[in-house]
Amino acid sequence: MTFARHDPIDDLDTLPRMPAWVTSSRVETLEAVAFLSGAALNHLHLVLGHEDVPQALLRDRLALRAAEACVAFSGRPERAAELRDVVHLLRPDDLPGPAGETYLAWGRATEQPVSIKALGRPLPAFEPGQIVAWLAAGKGAPVTRAAMVLESVLREAPRADEAALILADAALAQALGWDHLVPLLAPGLKRSDLRKHGADLRLACHRALIASVIEAARQAADLARRAAHLKAVAPKLRAKGAGDAVEMFLTRDAVAPSALPLPDRAARRLCDRLVELGAVRELTGRDTFRLYGV
CATH class of the missing domain: 1.10.10 (Arc Repressor Mutant, subunit A)
Structure with missing residues (x-):
């Protein structure tokens, strides 16, 4: 592999910064919250397009956050540290258990560019035709589309929280023109939000995305700095x-x-x-x- 000869850490000031009015605004109406979530997603789009951001690493770290949220939704006690242990210390003949399967599913969902075949890896319980039908349920603007997919899946499979959130994030990625799924909705939603419908669910999704994008952008900047340092010391x-x-x-x-x-x-x-x-x-x-x- 080839490493830059200059110190790439010096370049990281070029990463776009989240506008202060996105993080500080306190709004209640669906229209106002939708405006803020759109601004936040546009900011993240710029961040994800920056060459200094280690894309796969960021997605893998966000997958851990999404898995942690889904495990909490199910009432299980495992958190990030336990999920890491379950997956990364897994022996060849061991079973990962429910929490480990959730973490593995989110990891698989982010590994490959979004496609029906790729989504079949984290969602083996569902036929490709069913996945196609659920994704087709999303219409309109990106967040509205994601919320409609989330609602559609949970209407037909009320206990499939993990699948619904993966497909909602996939629909969001497709609507935004992103090649890969970026786990955003699960960490920002509450368990009770998954039982909402229509405008209430859309409002919850907009709010969740504002919070998750702020954290994802922070993670991206942090990982860009850390990755630059790792590349700088690699020749040693x-x-x-x-x-x-x-x-x-x-x-x-x-x-x-x-x-x-x-x-x-x-x-x-x-x-x-x-x-x-x-x-x-x-x-x-x-x-x-x-x-x-x-």
């Missing part, structure tokens, strides 16, 4: 396979040393070296079974 790494390992850190929310393309001891040394250089963080706080991420 001498281990064979270090370049491939760096690429994994630039695309995944969390990485276990055993997943790196190096022998176990070399992988652990590389992770320790990256922590020492301030390029990655140890995410668990444990002495064993550690996970690392940008």
Whole structure:
């Protein structure tokens, strides 16, 4: 892989900033909230188009937030740390359990460009024709379209919260012209919002997107800085396979040393070296079974 010779951190001031009036406005009507969510989504569109933002890594981190929200909707206790453990420390013959399946589903939903075939991976319980029909239920402006898909799925499959939210985010991505699904709705919605209909649901979706986009934009800026630093220190790494390992850190929310393309001891040394250089963080706080991420 090729790394820039200048310090890319110096370029990050070019990332667009969220207008203050989007984050500070307090409005109640559907029209006013829709205006703010449109402004927020337009801002995120600009951020996602910036070359310094590690797109796959951002989507993977947002997938974790969406999975955490869906797990909470189901009444389960697992949160981000437990979800990371369940998925990234999973042994070949182990089953991930309901919470782990939710996290895996969101990860699969963001990996490939949006298509009916790609959506079949995180939603294996549903036929492609059903997915097509649900996506076709969305009409109008992007957020309205997403809300209509969400309502349509939950009307026919009341317990399919996860599928409904994945398809709603897929409809939003398609309406906005994004290649990949970006998990936004689930982290901003409340469990009670999923039982709303019509204008009430649209209002809830607009509000959810304002909150989620603000957080996604913050994450994008933070990850851009961290990714730039990781790329800057990469030439200092001498281990064979270090370049491939760096690429994994630039695309995944969390990485276990055993997943790196190096022998176990070399992988652990590389992770320790990256922590020492301030390029990655140890995410668990444990002495064993550690996970690392940008």
